[in-house]
Amino acid sequence: MAGHSHWARIKRAKAVTDARRGKAWSKLSRAIIIAARSGGADPAMNLTLRYAIDAAKAANMPKDTIERAIKKGAGDLEGAEYVELVFEGYGPGGAAILCTAVTDNRNRTAPEVKRIFERHGGKLGASGSVAWMFAQRGVITVPGDQADEEKLTDIALECGADDIAADGDVFEIQCDPAVFEPLRQALADAGITPENASISKQPSTTVAVSGDQAEKLLKLIQELEDHDDVQDVYGNYELSVEDMERFAG
Incomplete structure (x- = not known):
């Protein structure tokens, strides 16, 4: 048995x-x-x-x-007709949340997303209520064993990147979307393989969320990300290391 x-x-x-x-x-x-x-x-x-x-x-x-x-x-093959939706709102602790979805039925997806917000103490807002807090940014992460910080910094600055920072054994480079592709190509030419490279949305300011509010917020984010129609979820929250470790456990 x-x-x-x-x-x-x-x-x-x-x-x-x-x-x-x-x-x-x-x-x-x-x-x-x-x-x-x-x-x-x-x-x-x-x-x-x-x-x-x-x-x-x-x-x-x-x-x-x-x-x-x-x-x-x-249009070369038949399939469902998908539309893009953007949801804006606030979560516990006053965190702004921007959520994108791709769906073949907006009348199904919209109320489901609304219920997820409400179930975890959040609230959907009107179009434009939080989108202004986020800007498109190129984000490239490179494992530390791919290149040293000096070499990465030289490449990043030469291509016009705005920032490079070390996070543990990973380097994160942020740049304007206009220089994202030239930067990716420059890294490839140097034999550097990024762990991740994408155009993301970064908040202009952040709010600290802690304790029970942080736990509720993370549950809201998790359920949104788990929804079949949701593509990306962005937030302007900051969590303490202690809270992150507690919830990860």
Whole structure:
């Protein structure tokens, strides 16, 4: 029975892993579809599509799945009609939250997102209520074993990056979206492989959230991220190291 129980646990763990991977691939496919629809099916001419494809490849999405998503976005294959939605609101502790979603049914997604906010002590706001607090930024993270700080700093400054900071054994470079692609190419030319490279939204100011409010906020963020239609969740909150360790445990 012990062996059977062990195998059952393995199967359950695999099922959970497969489900998470399937959800991630679904979200990545939608990002590709939207990018191809809005900017064309050629990644050489559509940087948003190229970045979406890169993210899909990093998640080990099969090549044929990526190609189908591109064709759906370009209208070469039939598929669901997806629209992009942006939700703005506040969470516990007064944290501003910006949430993007891609859905084939806005009448399903909008009330579901609203309920998630309310369930965790948050509240949706009107369009524009918090978006002004966030700006698009290029964010590139590089493992410390890829290059030393001096070399990274030289490349980053030469390309016009705004900031480079060490976070443990990882370096984070931030830049204006206009220099993101030249910076990525310069790193590649130097033989440096980033851990992650994406255009993100960064808050102009942050608010400190702690204790029970921080716990409620993290539960809100987690449930939003787990929603099938939600693509990205951004917030302007700061948590203490103690709170982060407590909730991680």
